[in-house]
Amino acid sequence: HRIAVLHGGRLQQYDTPQAIYHRPANVFVAGFLGSPSMNFFGGTHAALPGLPEDVIVGVRPEDIDISATAQAGWHESRVYVTEEMGNESIVRLECGGCRVTIRTTPDVRLEEGSAAWFHLRSDKMHRFDAKTGDALRA
Numbered sequence: 001h002r003i004a005v006l007h008g009g010r011l012q013q014y015d016t017p018q019a020i021y022h023r024p025a026n027v028f029v030a031g032f033l034g035s036p037s038m039n040f041f042g043g044t045h046a047a048l049p050g051l052p053e054d055v056i057v058g059v060r061p062e063d064i065d066i067s068a069t070a071q072a073g074w075h076e077s078r079v080y081v082t083e084e085m086g087n088e089s090i091v092r093l094e095c096g097g098c099r100v101t102i103r104t105t106p107d108v109r110l111e112e113g114s115a116a117w118f119h120l121r122s123d124k125m126h127r128f129d130a131k132t133g134d135a136l137r138a
Contacts, residue, residue, distance in 0.1 A: 005029050027133040030058045030126055036090060036101045039064070041120075042130070055136060056128040061103035063124035066091060067117045068110055074117040079110045093118060 005012045005020065005028075013025040017033070024030035030038045038058045067074065077095035084106060091110055093100040100118060110116050127136040 005032060007032075023135070024058075024126065025135055027056055027058070027128045030128070030135075034060060036061050036103065038126070039100050041098065054130050056130050056133070057120070058126040058128060059120045059124060061090070061101045063121045064100065064102045065119040065121065066093075066102050066104055066108060066110070068108075068114070069117070071117045071119065074119045077116050077118060079112050079114050079116050082110055082112060091116070 002014060002016055003020065004014045005025075007028050013020050013029045015023075020029060021033050024033065024038075027040065031040070038060050041057045041059075042055055065074075070076070075095050077093035077100065079091060080094050080099075081090075081092040083090040083092075087106060089104050089106050089108055091102045091104060091108070093102065093116055095118075102118060128134060129136055
């Protein structure tokens with residue numbers, strides 16, 4: 001009940017699916033496991049105001065809060081796709097040239113083209129070295 005994640009013929013991580021999902025070893029593993037995949041900000045990826053540029057911050061789609069009304073300290077964005085799945089909704093946003101995917105409850109109703117605000121849950125952020133892609137652990 002363990003899986004091995006390989007990339008380019010090299011072992012990236014070997015652990016339980018839950019451990020890999022919640023504590024990925026690097027950017028590749030973080031983006032590989034999960035659907036929709038993890039959002040990445042900073043570093044060589046798209047940057048958001050307030051996030052350091054010397055690290056890559058990763059946040060899973062279910063770890064981002066979203067609102068149809070302005071919230072203090074949240075990022076303003078524009079909805080470009082909504083996918084209503086019945087038990088959940090996938091909302092894709094655009095914010096300053098950066099795209100963000102959010103998994104939310106089906107009662108969140110946002111129209112394509114409308115404004116939306118989102119907040120990255122800091123306790124759920126993953127941090128990676130911008131040069132090596134390796135996870136940075138506290």
